[in-house]
Amino acid sequence: MTTDKLTVNGIEYRPPARPLVVVCIDGGDPAYIEHGLEAGYLPNIARYRREGFHTVAQGTMPSFTCPNNMSIVTGRPASVHGISGNFYLDRATGEPVVMTGPELLEVNSVMSEFSRKGVRVASITAKDKLRRQLQKGMDLSAGSVSFSSQHADRCTMEENGIEDALGFVGQPLPDMYSADLSLFVLDAGLKLLEERRPDMLYLSLTDYIQHAYAPGHPEADRFYAEMDRRFGRFEELGATVALTADHGMNDKADEDGEPCVVWLQDILDNEFGAGSNIVICPITDAFVGHHGSLGGFVRVYCREGLSVERAAEAVADAPGVERVLAREAAARELDLPYGREGDLAVLADI
Structure with a gap:
């Protein structure tokens, strides 16, 4: 040795x-x-x-x-090693x-x-x-x-x-x-x-x-x-x-045991129309028995015609949302690889 x-x-x-x-x-x-x-x-x-x-x-x-x-x-x-989730959306x-x-x-x-x-x-x-x-x-x-x-x-x-x-x-x-x-x-x-x-x-x-x-x-x-x-x-x-x-563990259910879920894709689609954006939940993997592919961090990709600013305004005050970060801010504040970030990073409050 x-x-x-x-x-x-x-x-x-x-x-x-x-x-x-x-x-x-x-x-x-x-x-x-x-x-x-x-x-x-x-x-x-x-x-x-x-x-x-x-x-x-x-x-x-x-x-x-x-x-x-x-x-x-x-x-x-992650900004150095490159792994910032279980999957991301290839923009090309x-x-x-x-x-x-x-x-x-x-x-x-x-x-x-x-x-x-x-x-x-x-x-x-x-x-x-x-x-x-x-x-x-x-x-x-x-x-x-x-x-x-x-x-x-x-x-x-x-x-x-x-x-x-x-x-x-x-x-x-x-x-x-x-x-x-x-x-x-x-x-x-x-x-x-x-x-x-x-x-x-x-x-x-x-x-x-x-x-x-x-x-x-x-x-x-x-x-x-x-x-x-x-x-x-x-x-x-x-x-x-x-x-x-590697991480902690928060209870993500209400007092009745029902999951606290924010249907972010529905909020954006109702506001701007289907196809204007896509929401990626990067915790998704094959082990659905662990977390049901639900997590407290999602990425929003805006398609042509939808500005990042308008998308951010539409979700910022949604119940259950704690922070909304634009791509540059997410990469900088969370030390994430810029090339694999969405247009928005949305963080839940639990």
């Missing part, structure tokens, strides 16, 4: 002196941690708070999995372009660059779409591995640096919509640390539990207690443990 410092995306890093485990708790809103600490079932996290470092940080907007994971692993904002063709693959990631991750210097890296994700992005530029020839629990039954040496991941971990393929999908990631990391001793591990979970259960629900409590127990085991194996999250 290299002992030299390495500059990645303009930031200097030193190789870890002992195994480094970074866990991204998808949807890890601080409220879950605070509840668990008060209830007393997170002894390891409680110790990290006492003896280590903790803070609440602002995440990348829009606050989705891929943009924030890419910011974590590249050390740079008028067609949506998926951003969840590696093709539009404009810089490599810290792990990928270290792997190319002989550092043994393990990158394990819950969702395979994220695995493919994280793996861009990674060298798997010197013992590094990269796979997802979603597709742990499809691993090959050529693609993932490991075969028969299910047999290696000793568990069946977890259900996509379950806590087990995340716990498999942690268990795979533990098994690798026990048997192969990688230098750097990045373990990114899924937020199914947080989307389904509020802080204090027994299912959420069990999930966080299981994670905490595994964090302690990583330490027992000699690793330095760092926990982070």
Whole structure:
């Protein structure tokens, strides 16, 4: 393993002196941690708070999995790494372009660059779409591995640096919509640390539990207690443990449990006519069981004949809308890639 410092995306890093485990708790809103600490079932996290470092940080907007994971692993904002949602609208063709693959990631991750210097890296994700992005530029020839629990039954040496991941971990393929999908990631990391001793591990979970259960629900409590127990085991194996999250989690329903939805496309169509604009909800992906393709950040593209100013005025005072930013302001204030922004960015108030 290299002992030299390495500059990645303009930031200097030193190789870890002992195994480094970074866990991204998808949807890890601080409220879950605070509840668990008060209830007393997170002894390891409680110790990290006492003896280590903790803070609440602002995440990348829009606050989705891929943009924030890419910011974590590249050390740079979306304006640099290029991933600002799950898809965007190509202005030249008028067609949506998926951003969840590696093709539009404009810089490599810290792990990928270290792997190319002989550092043994393990990158394990819950969702395979994220695995493919994280793996861009990674060298798997010197013992590094990269796979997802979603597709742990499809691993090959050529693609993932490991075969028969299910047999290696000793568990069946977890259900996509379950806590087990995340716990498999942690268990795979533990098994690798026990048997192969990688230098750097990045373990990114899924937020199914947080989307389904509020802080204090027994299912959420069990999930966080299981994670905490595994964090302690990583330490027992000699690793330095760092926990982070890609975004928080807000309740987006009213007192009766009905979703608080702003039908922005309808508002604009009623005002200016169908076909005058198109609203893109960039959280949309295949995992509708998590968020139903509804999110608090949308992009509006104005077609010929509709000015940005008029569109902004039409939605600015709509119930549920917190901010409306023109393209230049959105790119500047939220550190987003200008070329992939809509004419307007509309942010919800929850």
